Amino acid sequence: MNSFLRLSLGGLLLAGTATVVVPEDASAWSTIGGSLGLTQRDYRIYDNFTDNTCHDNTTAHSNWPEYTEVEMSAWKAGAEWGSRSFGDGTGDGSQNNVGDGGANFNFVWAGNAGNTGGFNGNIISPLGGSSGGVLAYCETPISDGWRIRFYESWTWDDGPDSVPGSRMDFQGVACHELGHALGLGHSTAGGNPTMSAYATGNGVSDRSITSDDQAGIQQGVYGAMSSSMPEITDLQGSLNSGGTLIVVGNNFSTTGNEVWFNNNGTSASGADGDPVKVTGLASTNGGTQISLTIPTSGIEGGSIHVKKSGSGNSTLSEGHPFDLDGGQPGLNTITLSGPTLVFAGGVAILDVSRATPNARVYLLYSLSNTGTTIFGHQFDLGSNWNVLSNTLVDASGVGSYSLNVPNGAAGMTVYMECGSDTGGVITDSNIHQLTVM
Numbered sequence: 556m557n558s559f560l561r562l563s564l565g566g567l568l569l570a571g572t573a574t575v576v577v578p579e580d581a582s583a584w585s586t587i588g589g590s591l592g593l594t595q596r597d598y599r600i601y602d603n604f605t606d607n608t609c610h611d612n613t614t615a616h617s618n619w620p621e622y623t624e625v626e627m628s629a630w631k632a633g634a635e636w637g638s639r640s641f642g643d644g645t646g647d648g649s650q651n652n653v654g655d656g657g658a659n660f661n662f663v664w665a666g667n668a669g670n671t672g673g674f675n676g677n678i679i680s681p682l683g684g685s686s687g688g689v690l691a692y693c694e695t696p697i698s699d700g701w702r703i704r705f706y707e708s709w710t711w712d713d714g715p716d717s718v719p720g721s722r723m724d725f726q727g728v729a730c731h732e733l734g735h736a737l738g739l740g741h742s743t744a745g746g747n748p749t750m751s752a753y754a755t756g757n758g759v760s761d762r763s764i765t766s767d768d769q770a771g772i773q774q775g776v777y778g779a780m781s782s783s784m785p786e787i788t789d790l791q792g793s794l795n796s797g798g799t800l801i802v803v804g805n806n807f808s809t810t811g812n813e814v815w816f817n818n819n820g821t822s823a824s825g826a827d828g829d830p831v832k833v834t835g836l837a838s839t840n841g842g843t844q845i846s847l848t849i850p851t852s853g854i855e856g857g858s859i860h861v862k863k864s865g866s867g868n869s870t871l872s873e874g875h876p877f878d879l880d881g882g883q884p885g886l887n888t889i890t891l892s893g894p895t896l897v898f899a900g901g902v903a904i905l906d907v908s909r910a911t912p913n914a915r916v917y918l919l920y921s922l923s924n925t926g927t928t929i930f931g932h933q934f935d936l937g938s939n940w941n942v943l944s945n946t947l948v949d950a951s952g953v954g955s956y957s958l959n960v961p962n963g964a965a966g967m968t969v970y971m972e973c974g975s976d977t978g979g980v981i982t983d984s985n986i987h988q989l990t991v992m
């Protein structure tokens with residue numbers, strides 16, 4: 556495999572529909588003129604890729620809920636340009652953090668599209684055939700949208716970590732092309748920036764943007780991230796359709812916030828790429844919490860964003876993982892914590908957090924952790940479970956249990972798990988193992 560493969564902007568752009576601006580300072584990044592407004596932040600993939608190696612990463616990751624394979628690769632490619640870490644920043648073995656843009660800019664992951672869409676549909680898709688050394692290209696950026704095509708003459712790989720040298724890394728090349736979509740041209744800087752015209756090796760290193768790419772998006776297009784940009788640090792309460800979700804973070808407006816969900820539509824035309832917005836939301840606790848009802852239709856899992864009041868680029872937060880209906884087995888919405896060793900005859904305090912606000916949360920126990928179904932919901936406890944206690948959590952979803960440990964329990968290992976039923980929606984916690992001395 557050659558070390559240098561040409562990446563290209565689309566022919567329409569090269570034909571002169573946009574101007575390449577080379578900055579006058581010593582930086583080597585460039586821009587193509589224009590930027591993506593808040594109505595054009597969505598990005599989707601038409602997964603018609605024929606390479607099996609685009610579809611062999613079937614391992615889910617909790618920071619990237621509900622998507623695997625080349626979809627997960629595309630999602631991470633855009634999230635890398637985000638203002639801050641996506642979720643906890645994990646889930647990519649080739650880089651320490653996903654979300655390094657540091658600018659007033661965030662892409663909005665919108666999942667799958669059903670076809671390639673038009674020039675401004677904001678969809679990534681495969682294209683049969685080849686064009687010399689060109690890997691992929693971005694058509695008609697910038698402000699009214701874009702389309703990205705990947706030549707199928709290359710063998711594309713969905714990762715997620717290393718990629719054999721005989722294949723090209725989808726995520727790294729997508730990160731480059733999405734850099735064009737957001738308004739960057741090619742860079743001549745050393746150090747192999749993602750926006751170099753040439754891929755490095757098979758492109759894995761291009762997944763992680765460099766200081767030159769950061770300078771480009773910050774200084775050349777969207778400005779360095781404002782200290783007032785909203786930030787999501789956690790989701791509490793319910794993740795279920797119709798449930799009460801609490802978005803926790805910073806810099807939310809007092810009133811007029813919006814929470815953006817991933818649209819579940821796949822039509823390439825129309826509004827299916829646009830986020831589903833819950834609008835008119837007030838914040839509490841000094842702009843750090845927004846409580847809302849999760850829509851019961853039209854959305855899917857993926858990511859959510861907070862859009863504060865106002866119209867500037869700095870009013871839209873980075874994306875945060877949102878696992879609708881806790882879709883992955885083993886992902887728990889309630890957190891149960893406490894000591895792992897207690898004395899028979901003593902007292903054990905267990906703490907509950909991230910529960911649905913003001914809900915009654917039951918503490919169940921079992922002597923096994925083989926899993927069982929209770930009221931149609933999958934729990935981690937074994938089938939020989941019993942209710943040990945219950946508590947009414949507060950408006951922040953926080954509560955605790957004080958347990959008198961019986962003398963007869965000495966030497967036992969007990970598994971504990973929370974369960975709650977709010978309006979017919981059952982949520983559960985992590986399993987907590989307690990050994991009695």
Ligand SMILES: [Zn+2]
Binds near residue numbers: 735
């Ligand atoms: Zn390029």
